[in-house]
Amino acid sequence: MYKKSLISLLAVCNFCLAADNEIVFTESMISIAERTNYERTSTFAEVISVIDVLEERSELVHRERLLITEDGKDVPILVLADPAVSTPQQADESGKPVIYIQGNIHGGEVEGKEASLILMRDILFGDKQHLLENQILVFVPIYNADGNDNMAAGSRPSQEMSPVMAGERAAHGRDLNRDGMIVEAIETAALYEKVINRWDPDLLVDLHTTNGTWHGYSLTYAPSYHTAGDPATSAYTADVMLPAIQQSVKQKFNLDFGWYGGFDYRDWPPTELRTYHHAPRYLVNNMALRNRMAILSETFAHDRFYKRVHAANVFVEEILEYTRLHGEEIQRINREADARTVQRASSTQVIENGVQFEMIPLEETLDLLSYKYIPYINDAGDTEFARSSEIVTIENVLNFNRFEAIKNSSIPNAYVFPAEYSALAAKLRQHGIEVETLVEDETLRGEQFLVAAMEAQRFPLNSHQNNVLRGEFRQAEVDFSEGDYRVSMDNRLANLIFYLLEPESDDGLGFWNFFDGSLVSQLQSGNDAVFPVFKVQP
Numbered sequence: 199m200y201k202k203s204l205i206s207l208l209a210v211c212n213f214c215l216a217a218d219n220e221i222v223f224t225e226s227m228i229s230i231a232e233r234t235n236y237e238r239t240s241t242f243a244e245v246i247s248v249i250d251v252l253e254e255r256s257e258l259v260h261r262e263r264l265l266i267t268e269d270g271k272d273v274p275i276l277v278l279a280d281p282a283v284s285t286p287q288q289a290d291e292s293g294k295p296v297i298y299i300q301g302n303i304h305g306g307e308v309e310g311k312e313a314s315l316i317l318m319r320d321i322l323f324g325d326k327q328h329l330l331e332n333q334i335l336v337f338v339p340i341y342n343a344d345g346n347d348n349m350a351a352g353s354r355p356s357q358e359m360s361p362v363m364a365g366e367r368a369a370h371g372r373d374l375n376r377d378g379m380i381v382e383a384i385e386t387a388a389l390y391e392k393v394i395n396r397w398d399p400d401l402l403v404d405l406h407t408t409n410g411t412w413h414g415y416s417l418t419y420a421p422s423y424h425t426a427g428d429p430a431t432s433a434y435t436a437d438v439m440l441p442a443i444q445q446s447v448k449q450k451f452n453l454d455f456g457w458y459g460g461f462d463y464r465d466w467p468p469t470e471l472r473t474y475h476h477a478p479r480y481l482v483n484n485m486a487l488r489n490r491m492a493i494l495s496e497t498f499a500h501d502r503f504y505k506r507v508h509a510a511n512v513f514v515e516e517i518l519e520y521t522r523l524h525g526e527e528i529q530r531i532n533r534e535a536d537a538r539t540v541q542r543a544s545s546t547q548v549i550e551n552g553v554q555f556e557m558i559p560l561e562e563t564l565d566l567l568s569y570k571y572i573p574y575i576n577d578a579g580d581t582e583f584a585r586s587s588e589i590v591t592i593e594n595v596l597n598f599n600r601f602e603a604i605k606n607s608s609i610p611n612a613y614v615f616p617a618e619y620s621a622l623a624a625k626l627r628q629h630g631i632e633v634e635t636l637v638e639d640e641t642l643r644g645e646q647f648l649v650a651a652m653e654a655q656r657f658p659l660n661s662h663q664n665n666v667l668r669g670e671f672r673q674a675e676v677d678f679s680e681g682d683y684r685v686s687m688d689n690r691l692a693n694l695i696f697y698l699l700e701p702e703s704d705d706g707l708g709f710w711n712f713f714d715g716s717l718v719s720q721l722q723s724g725n726d727a728v729f730p731v732f733k734v735q736p
């Protein structure tokens with residue numbers, strides 16, 4: 199067959215020429231970025247036209263629908279495997295890990311989208327076919343499809359001006375990378391249903407581009423910060439996998455990749471590098487609560503477009519080179535984290551877990567690459583800085599790249615809430631969490647949270663005025679009725695359930711205003727405001 203013979207010819211090809219020097223790429227496989235010498239980035243329709251050709255000519259591609267967006271775009275999921283798989287059951291039976299590559303969550307950060315198109319083509323028809331050994335690859339090259347097509351000049355103000363036109367960050371006003379807990383965007387709901395819960399990837403790679411810091415790296419990365427999750431998945435990503443990939447990129451491509459973070463150049467030379475946030479509203483962090491690994495990738499906004507795409511491309515390639523060889527280890531670590539999470543529910547002792555966190559430095563300092571800043575006194579007598587074009591190494595920089603709990607709470611056996619909160623049951627099910635109903639009336643012993651104050655946060659997130667709830671737990675015996683809801687913690691998603699439902703959680707449903715209606719009216723009436731989710735204790 200045409201498709202198969204091409205692939206077997208290409209197995210030994212280094213320069214995308216078959217044995218008889220026949221060129222195997224057709225124009226339709228070459229992305230718009232490549233065809234325009236990186237003057238343009240692909241529209242949604244241009245992404246689809248490349249994907250259509252790849253799918254038509256290869257037997258190794260299975261295509262599914264992620265969603266139809268508000269603007270009517272039919273966003274694809276591409277599953278690449280050899281032999282091909284068309285169901286999660288087949289993926290499971292193959293025993294191979296599933297690696298999920300996601301581009302364009304922020305519509306203006308287009309490098310992951312372009313790199314995904316190049317990489318899928320090179321895997322299917324070029325010299326990267328071996329990346330389908332031992333693993334199944336799921337690609338969503340254009341996650342925020344509507345944001346991508348809302349292109350304008352100047353939509354990326356801190357970025358080197360290529361391409362001139364790029365999409366907008368949000369999808370219809372929502373930042374998809376702040377929606378991981380409250381799940382209000384149809385994109386997030388679809389991602390959980392069609393990718394995360396359906397294909398259960400062992401590793402998620404989320405592809406971004408930075409917004410401004412002039413560090414000296416072609417690309418920066420972060421693991422999934424574990425917050426209240428099992429620490430093993432994050433520790434392996436940060437301590438084993440990412441350092442190995444960083445080294446192989448340096449050896450093969452002579453590119454410097456390093457830890458994601460920012461610093462204040464006005465304290466030149468910087469003494470600390472600080473990463474972003476631990477909260478699971480960010481999809482990469484959300485994965486740790488699911489006992490799965492994740493990598494945040496940020497190409498450097500001040501590089502030219504072609505260099506940014508190259509950096510994203512080789513990063514994903516080297517991640518896949520790593521996972522091809524270490525897939526079993528990754529699966530084992532994830533499954534062991536699942537088992538520990540489930541086993542904890544049968545403990546007779548009270549176990550606590552963090553609900554609020556602060557950023558801390560690693561013991562080991564780092565040598566930071568940065569563009570050099572030159573301090574000077576301006577005409578008004580104040581200190582200012584000019585940025586030079588020289589990259590320098592700053593030694594002994596504190597690497598604020600971990601989080602530590604500053605507030606804990608006990609892990610219950612189960613959470614129970616009244617039947618009137620059917621919207622809460624539906625919200626939990628969107629995350630893939632099993633919710634049961636009580637089959638008879640029951641009196642349950644455990645803990646109730648009395649809300650004393652709702653501390654409004656200063657900066658709105660996705661149009662929310664978020665609240666951190668303050669108050670205290672008290673022991674209680676409460677009557678529940680047949681039909682009320684129960685969420686068991688005997689579940690591999692128990693860490694996610696905990697973070698969603700703990701009243702003091704700094705990124706739970708309470709923080710996202712889910713209970714505001716009930717709590718505000720209780721507080722206004724002068725009564726104790728009882729958090730509606732009850733904790734059943736052993």
Ligand SMILES: [Zn+2]
Pocket residue numbers: 304307406407
């Ligand atoms: Zn981003």
